[in-house]
Amino acid sequence: xxxxxxxxxxxxxxxxxxxxxxxxxxxxxxxxxxxxxxxxxxxxxxxxxxxxxxxxxxxxxxxxxxxxxxxxxxxxxxxxxxxxxxxxxxxxxxxxxxxxxxxxxxxxxxxxxxxxxxxxxxxxxxxxxxxxxxxxxxxxxxxxxxxxxxxxxxxxxxxxxxxxxxxxxxxxxxxxxxxxxxxxxx
Amino acid sequence: xxxxxxxxxxxxxxxxxxxxxxxxxxxxxxxxxxxxxxxxxxxxxxxxxxxxxxxxxxxxxxxxxxxxxxxxxxxxxxxxxxxxxxxxxxxxxxxxxxxxxxxxxxxxxxxxxxxxxxxxxxxxxxxxxxxxxxxxxxxxxxxxxxxxxxxxxxxxxxxxxxxxxxxxxxxxxxxxxxxxxxxxxx
DNA sequence: CTCCTTAGAGACGTGGCGTCTCTTACGCGT
DNA sequence: ACGCGTAAGAGACGCCACGTCTCTAAGGAG
Numbered sequence: 206x207x208x209x210x211x212x213x214x215x216x217x218x219x220x221x222x223x224x225x226x227x228x229x230x231x232x233x234x235x236x237x238x239x240x241x242x243x244x245x246x247x248x249x250x251x252x253x254x255x256x257x258x259x260x261x262x263x264x265x266x267x268x269x270x271x272x273x274x275x276x277x278x279x280x281x282x283x284x285x286x287x288x289x290x291x292x293x294x295x296x297x298x299x300x301x302x303x304x305x306x307x308x309x310x311x312x313x314x315x316x317x318x319x320x321x322x323x324x325x326x327x328x329x330x331x332x333x334x335x336x337x338x339x340x341x342x343x344x345x346x347x348x349x350x351x352x353x354x355x356x357x358x359x360x361x362x363x364x365x366x367x368x369x370x371x372x373x374x375x376x377x378x379x380x381x382x383x384x385x386x387x388x389x390x391x
Numbered sequence: 392x393x394x395x396x397x398x399x400x401x402x403x404x405x406x407x408x409x410x411x412x413x414x415x416x417x418x419x420x421x422x423x424x425x426x427x428x429x430x431x432x433x434x435x436x437x438x439x440x441x442x443x444x445x446x447x448x449x450x451x452x453x454x455x456x457x458x459x460x461x462x463x464x465x466x467x468x469x470x471x472x473x474x475x476x477x478x479x480x481x482x483x484x485x486x487x488x489x490x491x492x493x494x495x496x497x498x499x500x501x502x503x504x505x506x507x508x509x510x511x512x513x514x515x516x517x518x519x520x521x522x523x524x525x526x527x528x529x530x531x532x533x534x535x536x537x538x539x540x541x542x543x544x545x546x547x548x549x550x551x552x553x554x555x556x557x558x559x560x561x562x563x564x565x566x567x568x569x570x571x572x573x574x575x576x577x
Numbered sequence: 578c579t580c581c582t583t584a585g586a587g588a589c590g591t592g593g594c595g596t597c598t599c600t601t602a603c604g605c606g607t
Numbered sequence: 608a609c610g611c612g613t614a615a616g617a618g619a620c621g622c623c624a625c626g627t628c629t630c631t632a633a634g635g636a637g
Contacts, residue, residue: 208583208584209584210583210634235624236624237623245585246584246586247625247626248585248586302499303499307496309492309548310418310492310495346565348542348565352538355546358549359545363506363544375532375533375534379570380538380566380570383569384565384569393602394602394603394616396603396604396614422595423593426616434595434617435614437596442595580635580636581637582633582634582635583632584631585630585633587630588628590626594623595622596619597621598619599616600617601614604613605612605613606610606611607608
């Protein structure tokens with residue numbers, strides 16, 4: 206019997222978890238099923254992750270790398286923000302709301318990271334826009350800086366269907382751009 | 392043995408559920424415990440609600456009535472919006488994040504109601520402000536109308552501690568009021 | 578070649594869900 | 608006043624998945 210070990214095995218486990226997640230959703234995902242799919246025992250899972258939530262989070266990271274490390278750079282403030290929001294939408298509609306809610310409920314210590322990371326992304330985008338002269342200053346209140354991504358996240362959490370692109374453009378054109386003193390068109 | 396019936400019994404059940412919710416939180420709340428506290432059997436619960444989520448939701452409604460039916464009327468737009476957000480904060484910090492997340496995960500059909508209700512509340516507030524002449528028009532994009540309550544809800548969901556009032560005022564002063572063309576102070 | 582880690586497999590105890598069953602109280606109609 | 612039917616009170620039951628424990632054997636390190 207070929208016996209998998211170390212990183213190789215771990216990859217198989219994470220892939221199995223991801224497959225189960227896509228097929229059954231978070232609520233239906235069981236450790237037994239993941240182990241069975243990976244053709245191994247539960248203990249192999251529990252040796253690496255303390256519970257279902259940790260396994261799933263690890264499998265998400267493994268599958269898609271860490272969230273937005275490729276900050277969009279379209280040359281315009283509007284394009285950049287649209288890009289960020291679109292990325293968020295794509296990523297989370299793939300997961301589906303039940304996975305998101307399930308993880309929130311079972312892994313309360315997950316969010317701070319994802320949460321604060323976006324603030325940095327937005328800050329970078331705004332800084333560039335200020336340097337280009339699109340807006341007067343990069344000195345924007347945090348609450349404004351995080352408004353679009355937070356509203357986007359809110360949309361993702363509450364809408365039980367994919368977020369339409371019209372909502373995304375509305376968030377940018379009717380909320381964010383006015384707040385940073387960017388007059389569109391005119 | 393005095394045997395409770397109908398509405399009387401139902402009230403006892405809902406109170407028991409609420410007490411368990413406050414004591415143990417949603418994740419730890421069990422049907423057994425609720426039944427025991429109400430000095431009855433589980434069947435009495437299952438005869439009325441299909442599962443834990445429905446019971447808890449009913450108990451929340453029973454305990455605090457339906458959300459914001461008392462739309463604040465402070466005489467100023469700023470005061471009204473602050474009032475609404477403060478009510479949301481109060482209500483939900485009482486519940487705690489784990490209850491909220493748990494319910495979201497298990498009762499996907501709960502939110503639309505709560506969600507859309509706030510839009511109406513905000514619309515009423517803005518309409519009054521326009522009539523008072525505080526702002527030019529009550530014709531505000533939906534995405535702006537819902538921005539403060541949505542951001543508030545986002546804050547509640549992600550912050551694992553009570554929302555500070557500084558955040559609430561920031562939402563109103565740095566996001567909402569500028570968006571509806573209200574120049575503060577000046 | 579031996580040793581030690583750990584993969585693979587499955588049994589096990591636990592806990593809560595939701596169902597089923599049974600007895601018994603009590604409101605209602607006649 | 609009486610009996611019928613509905614539903615309360617109580618608990619047993621099967622089930623499922625969690626997370627733990629135990630055992631055997633593979634295969635890398637020395």
